[in-house]
Amino acid sequence: MTLLEDAVNGKITDEMKVVAQKEGLDPEYIRRGIANGRIVIPTSPYRDVKLCGIGEGLSTKVNASIGSSSDISNIGLEVEKAKAAEEAGADTLMELGTGGDFLEVRKEVVDNTSLSVGSVPLYQAFIEAAQKRGSITDMTEDDLFKATEEQAKLGTNFMAIHTGVNNITLDRLKKHGRYGGLCSRGGAFMSTWMLYNEKENPLYSEFDYLLEILKEHEVVLSMGNGMRAGAVHDATDRAQIQELIINTELAEQAQNEGVQVIVEGPGHVPMDEIETNVKLMKSMSGNRPFYMLGPLVTDVAPGQDHIVTSIGASASSAAGCDFLCYVTPAEHLALPNVDDVREGVKASKIAAHVGDMVKLGKRDNDLDMARARCNLDWEKMYSLAIDSQTARTIRNDRAPEDEDACTMCGDFCALKIVNQHYDLAK
Structure with missing residues (x-):
């Protein structure tokens, strides 16, 4: 039986469960998507792979x-x-x-x-x-x-x-x-x-x-x-x-x-x-x-x-x-x-x-990044960045005297100025 045939027959396989967990979705959603041709999971009987689902809602x-x-x-x-x-x-x-x-x-x-x-x-x-x-x-x-x-x-x-x-x-x-x-x-x-x-x-x-x-x-x-x-x-x-x-x-x-x-x-x-x-x-x-x-x-x-x-x-x-x-x-x-x-x-x-x-309306990471920037929380910013290594390297190569700010704004960081005088946090 292929993965698709399993899905059509109502069986939720381990592959479907893995993809569902990665995507934060119900395994049944993945099974239905495969059964109706709207989702695929590339796999192989010859080797183990890092599974990923491709398709609708993913x-x-x-x-x-x-x-x-x-x-x-x-x-x-x-x-x-x-x-x-x-x-x-x-x-x-x-x-x-x-x-x-x-x-x-x-x-x-x-x-x-x-x-x-x-x-x-x-x-x-x-x-x-x-x-x-x-x-x-x-x-x-x-x-x-x-x-x-x-x-x-x-x-x-x-x-x-x-x-x-x-x-x-x-x-x-x-x-x-x-x-x-x-x-x-x-x-x-x-x-x-x-x-x-x-x-x-x-x-x-x-x-x-x-x-x-x-x-x-x-x-x-x-x-x-x-x-x-x-x-x-x-x-x-x-x-x-x-x-x-x-x-x-x-x-x-x-x-x-x-x-x-x-x-x-x-x-x-x-x-x-x-x-x-x-x-x-x-x-x-x-x-x-x-x-x-x-x-x-x-x-x-x-x-x-x-x-x-x-x-x-x-x-x-x-x-x-x-x-x-x-x-x-x-x-x-x-x-x-x-x-x-x-x-x-x-x-x-x-x-x-x-x-x-x-x-998908996925904007939570961007919201978290906004808050981290507002708080000048550099480590949090790195953790949220798509390419954290490059972000860290650029900042470290041009390290500021004031560890809170960056060398673009220096002493006149807008966020730092505002944070010192009033609270805009949401």
Whole structure:
């Protein structure tokens, strides 16, 4: 029995109890959410993981993506990045390696983190085809499903699978065109293979078989967003919406077969279209957990795209998005290093909190911080900070003579002046 089947049959499992305790909710709420497809809990029969729930009524979760490339491949570096992401507060990890011995990289990453780990098995299938047969167009359907099963057996908890890249979607893409091209690597791989071989996407045509593999190994299906926009001017276009239609139909089938499902969303979206995208995704999918890849709200800030993303991610979470994929300062420029990973996670964690203040009305920590600041209680402020270490380091580096104040205000701290003369505390 899968976790979803247990939920449908009325059973509250240990995983549901753990998530309920973390979220401060009734376990029955979690069970019902899983049963109706509005909550998922990534887990695995092959390893213990730090459980987190993703979906309706739960705090917004943050994913950190790492992985080698054809230019830079270092197993130790990827393990270090995985550990840095977990220490910085990431809720899940995606291992997306495409260079060097990427199978060994994935194994080492999985073995060195307690987080749920996601992957894109399509990458492995296409890259191995290129290495063994000379071209990505020489991949076979068997290669694709073999890679999926291999990665599941490593203890992968969720997989981005590009089921919605089918012939209908490609027709929409070709007819309408794109300013920013096709930025999804999975979408590029699969569409090229389909056009060259004049075949339908096996992940779509053989979806029943795919579900058998995912169900056997208790893998959450994340409906890949192969048609996502790589430029804000391409957001919410016909190809993206066509893929969404396909993915939401398949998500319903997967749910009925006992496989937990997440629906992925676009990557570059202007601010005024974010709420529309979230509500459209939620409405069409029956309020399934929605995984937003970013989003980036402008295309002109390379080197600062973690900030660009935090702006879009805050709006996405506030509108109802459940799961955010971080972006690092290296986005569009280079393979992220360890510091980039940390900064990306921190920015998205802040965005998730800001969104939850609206979506869930969770503002108690902000109220506690206000009181701590009013009382000039620095240790309390550090304990409440999302990134307490950085806050403490900055203050200590520029330590004031007056331990109550800070070096920005010095002798003329507004709070200290007011506290000396009258009491405004609530």
